[in-house]
Amino acid sequence: MQYTLHVNGRARKVDVDSDTPLLWVLRDVIDLKGTKFGCGAGLCGACTVHLDGAPARSCVTAISNVGTAAVTTIEGIGNTPIGARLQKAWLDVDVVQCGYCQPGQIMSAAALLAQTKTPSDEDINTAMNGNICRCGTYPRIREAIKQAAKADLGAAATKKGA
Amino acid sequence: MSHARLTSKQSWGGQPLAALTAANASRRDFLKVSASAGGGLLLSFALPDLVAAAAPDTETTIFNAYVRIAPDNIVTIMSKNPEIGQGIKTMLPMLIAEELDVDWSQVRIEQTLADSAIYGRQVAGGSMATPLEWDPMRKVGAAARQMLVAAAARRWKVAVSECDTVSGKVWHQASGRALSYGALAAAAAKLPVPNLDRVKLKDAKDYKIIGHSVPGVDGPKMVKGETLFGIDTVVPGMLYAVFEKCPVFGGKVVEANIDAVGKMPGVRSAFVVQGGTDLTGLMPGVAIVAESWWQAEKARQKLQVKWNEGATRAQSSDGFTRQAVAFGSKTPAASLRNDGDAAAALKSAARVVEAAYHYPFIAHATLEPMNCTARVQGGRAEIWAPTQNPEPGRQLVAKTLGLDPKNITIHMTLVGGGFGRRLMNDYMVEAAWISKAAGALVKLLWNRADDIQHDFYRPAGWHFLKGGLDQDGRLVAWQQHFVSFGDNGRFASSANLDASTFPAGRVPNLSIGYSLIPFGIPTGPLRAPGDNALAFVFQSFIDEMAHAAGEDPLQFQIDLLGNDETLAGRGEGFNTGRARAVLEKVREVSGWGKGDLPPRAGRGVAVYYSHLGYFAEVAEVAVANDGRVKINKVWAVGDIGSPVINPTAAENMAQGGILDGCGEALNQKITIENGRVVQANFDTFAPLRLTQAPPVEVHFLKTDHSPTGLGEPPLPPAIPALCNAIFAATGKRIRTLPIDPELLKT
Secondary structure, three states, X not given: OEXXXXXXXXXXXXXXXXXXXXXXXHHHHOOOOOOOOOOOOOOOOOOEEXXXXXXXXXXXXXXXXXXXXXXXXXHHHOOOHHHHHHHHHHHHHOOOOXXXXXXXXXXXXXXXXXXXOOOOHXXXXXXXXXXXXXXXXXXXXXXHHHHHHHHHHHHHHHHHHO | OHHHHHHHHHOHHHOEHHHHHHHHHHHHHHEEEEEOOOOOEEEEEOOHHHHHHHOOOHHHHHHHOOEEEOOOOOEEEEEOOOOOOOOXXXXXXXXXXXXXXXXXXXXXXXXXXXXXXXXXXXXOOOOOHHHHHHHHHHHHHHHHHHHHHHHHHHHHOOOHHHEEEEOOEEEEOOOXXXXXXXXXXXXXXXXXXXXXXXXXXXXXXXXXXXXXXXXXXXXXXXXXXXXXXXXXXXXXOOEEEEEEEOXXXXXXXXXXXXXXXXXXXXXXXXXXXXXXXXXXOOOOEEEEEEOOHHHHHHHHHOOOEEEEOOHHHHOOHHHHHHHHHHHHOOOOOEEEXXXXXXXXXXXXXXXXXXXXXXXXXXXXXXXXXXEEEEEEEOOEEEEEEOOOOHHHHHHHHHHHHOOOHHHEEEEEOEOOOOOOHHHOOHHHHHHHHHHHHHOOXXXXXXXXXHHHHOOOEEOOEEEEEEEEEOOOOOEEEEEEEEEEEEEOOEEOOOOOOOOOOOOOOOOOEEEEEEEEEOOOOOXXXXXXXXXXXXXXXXXXXXXXXXXXXXXXXXHHHHHHHOOOOEEOOOEOOEEHHHHHHHHHHHHHHHXXXXXXXXXXXXXXXXXXXXXXXXXXXXXXXXXXXXOOEEEEEEEEEEEOOOOOOOHHHHHHHHHHHHHHHHHHHHHOOEOEEOOEEOOOOOOOOOOOOHHHOOOEEEEEOOOOOOOOOOOOOOHHHHHHHHHHHHHHHHOOOOOEOOOOHHHHOO
């Protein structure tokens, strides 16, 4: 089956079986390898992407269900202000150990900050509990999300002041 | 040679550190230098035969280098060990860069190929890279610096002693002249190599890189999804493979509908792999090779295999426990240690405590599933593998496929979590075999069920303990019967017990014996092998004895440690003073014993020595009325020598190790039924999640000892600290893992 996907602002034509998960289309057809395979069952969050801004587990999202939704992946999230702030905070806090889960973590965090500018610990718990980090970088993930949220307030304050 | 290294590393508890460092030190005598193709300086270790072979042809040494300095003053440092998230790709080059005296911003880092003939030990395991490489890597940097200084002095016709270095430049103070390393590299490469035993190393107070936080080198790419792990390998012409093995360990293929599967969309071939009987090697199964991984995986759903499940089918976790309990009521089959007379001392003790402890099998569950890309063709193999331990993989592939090890090239990719799982190379030999049989370049990728159901598990274990206190509340008797797995008196992999584990040596009457259950389940090292389970047993039972004695558990351990001295034991031996010091510090930073906690909240403490590191940890928990355990906070104090090379990474690693331990204690259990693993994904085998992760406050003591590794030692005490906190909160003793909330209900 032929599908036209809208990935990170670009139209991409692919020809795959209709039940192929979006994850494998992104990774093996479009060659965007940042979205990771962890469980194949929506249990670990390593494959998290955005569909029209909402977080989705691409390993259990069949290509036939994507439709015209705008797909954003870790390769594209840095083009949004929230994504860029998160990536910077991730580096400032030096979150990463093995790094395998981090694209999914950042995608979930970006969806959270898009909804909730200054998330509480409880908001972070709800948004991030579906993303496993086997290395246990959770304390730093929490810190980086808070730092990115503060950076947003900073930007808003500067703008206001100017 | 590499097998011997692996063995000594994996079970290195029994080995003196000197034996390990000796093998590593052999490289020091053969530092080699040459001009690189670009006109820069190239510095490498080499073994004698390679020095001779390489002498007439400098080209061959280029790829062996540790340091390459280009005319534009960019310094490329090769990192030789597998990066699994432990930060070694940043840390080893930091050591070289410090002594070379360059700015970190000048440094670029490249991952080497796997080649133990050139690089020696290339293993991510045992927390051994730091103690083994601390001296050699600094000396490589210092030697290069010395040669650059000599080249400058020669050019300026001044004494070497008048020249100094700063930020990748040599300068001559008297005349104010300076030259960049890049400008000197070609000349320096022609100078004789200094004797590494005599190169001058910096004074620690002059460090600009070591001891300063350096963020992980791959971070900027990782947060953009640009880093490539094994699973991301792309080689033109590559096909994708899946491999189905018998769910019962050791089972063989009787027949399979490979003709039908071979006709599924995208499938190029499907075939039976006969395999062998060694659980660490190529096992029997059915391979499916397709144009995409999803097509291979879909075809696999149609696969029907008739298995000969073999003898292991009769084995189960429940059955093992029944056998263990039966053993527990008898005398141990063999003795590991006998000090004094434990039986007599128990008879005359004022107070005796008896307890049975048990922990289950657990899996590694790295987030990146096992995978490997391989091309086997014309007697050669090229392999791209996320491995912690490439050399034994090369040997396994060579032996199984009948290849010359020299004709096997292994690219070490980034590794999406190791924890010991990828010390084994079963997935590597599978990929190589499938490539050869299919006549194609293939990327083999396991699904999550493959990963959880075909692991080398942390072995389960049972401990039957008796402890005796005298009238003054001193621990005078300790009797332990360890029921583990193995055969003919030999422990299965990672199923052994080190009989020097504290409180051994501090209890006058102590006996530890063992009995073994033969089994067919593959086991292997999991982060802090042995210790991840034994710390739970030893440190929980000491806590039991402290409470029985009516003593403060932390002070009880300090009293038990006694005088500062080094007791015979693993590594350099067990230094009671270092253990005491981390306990005292954790008492201070956690505010132990001060302030009141609400009902059903409590604190526990544990101290443990493993992999040359000392950690004392305090956990605080709150136990809900429904039995759910919330960890409020963990305080950890470590002594891993000094300096702590990369503080940001060290804190991260310690937090991760402690949280890993919490996850094991709270969540994890692998159950064997009918010779197979019941759990298949993260719903039933659950790594720690963010909501379960407490804040972890980490402190390091500065001591006069050389720096040692950190991947493992923070983990073991986290588990008993947590369980001891639960006792403090509820009065209920956790003697079986994982922690069962049912037992903690009000």
